[in-house]
Amino acid sequence: MGGGNGAISRRRAQVGMRAERKPKREIPSGESPPAPFLPHPVRRGVVSLGGSGERRARLGLPGPIKGQPGCGGHQPAKMVLTDEDKARVRACWAPVSKNAELYGAETLSRLFAAHPATKTYFPHFDLSPGSSDLKTHGKKVIDAITEAVNNLDDVAGALSKFSDLHAHKLRVDPVNFKLLGHCLEVTIAAHNGGPLKPEVILSLDKCLDLIAKVLASRYR
Numbered sequence: 001m002g003g004g005n006g007a008i009s010r011r012r013a014q015v016g017m018r019a020e021r022k023p024k025r026e027i028p029s030g031e032s033p034p035a036p037f038l039p040h041p042v043r044r045g046v047v048s049l050g051g052s053g054e055r056r057a058r059l060g061l062p063g064p065i066k067g068q069p070g071c072g073g074h075q076p077a078k079m080v081l082t083d084e085d086k087a088r089v090r091a092c093w094a095p096v097s098k099n100a101e102l103y104g105a106e107t108l109s110r111l112f113a114a115h116p117a118t119k120t121y122f123p124h125f126d127l128s129p130g131s132s133d134l135k136t137h138g139k140k141v142i143d144a145i146t147e148a149v150n151n152l153d154d155v156a157g158a159l160s161k162f163s164d165l166h167a168h169k170l171r172v173d174p175v176n177f178k179l180l181g182h183c184l185e186v187t188i189a190a191h192n193g194g195p196l197k198p199e200v201i202l203s204l205d206k207c208l209d210l211i212a213k214v215l216a217s218r219y220r
Contacts, residue, residue: 086152086203088200089207090152100142101142103188104137104140105131108183110187111179118176147162155210174216184208
């Protein structure tokens with residue numbers, strides 16, 4: 001009997017709780033109903049493209065992409081230049097290789113102006129724009145990249161000695177390779193006589209990014 005009375009009491013309490021609930025708010029005419037709550041993607045980890053396909057489908061997300069983090073341990077996709085990329089890069093690089101001192105010196109000047117910390121690698125250089133030191137070293141940089149552009153099927157082999165020099169002797173922070181690439185793109189655009197085509201920028205960016213990755217690969 002005691003157990004039955006307890007069940008009845010709980011039932012009455014539940015009925016009383018329902019009776020005390022506030023009535024639903026009426027939505028005024030013309031106002032949209034509130035959107036249903038969805039878990040925040042960052043908290044649920046879906047931004048990393050992980051999780052089950054069923055859960056991703058419920059949240060309206062695409063399926064896992066091969067080569068992205070959180071997708072079954074796949075490694076990031078290797079940077080690959082297409083034949084079209086290679087043709088664009090070679091065409092774009094022709095005037096650069098013919099004027100290595102000019103492009104090299106201007107690129108270094110932009111690098112030092114935008115990222116002053118890079119000057120520390122050249123304590124004995126005259127870093128004023130157009131100096132003989134900038135022209136000499138700038139030509140070396142452009143000539144090295146020209147070697148890579150002439151061997152786009154084996155960039156790692158073309159830059160082997162250059163990579164070893166910077167990684168083991170000069171100990172240049174590898175982040176500077178990408179900074180140099182950005183400044184070089186600006187220099188090329190400045191001498192282009194007009195805006196570079198989007199597809200040319202994309203191909204050039206892929207090439208310089210590949211070169212930066214090759215140079216950084218020797219750092220262990």
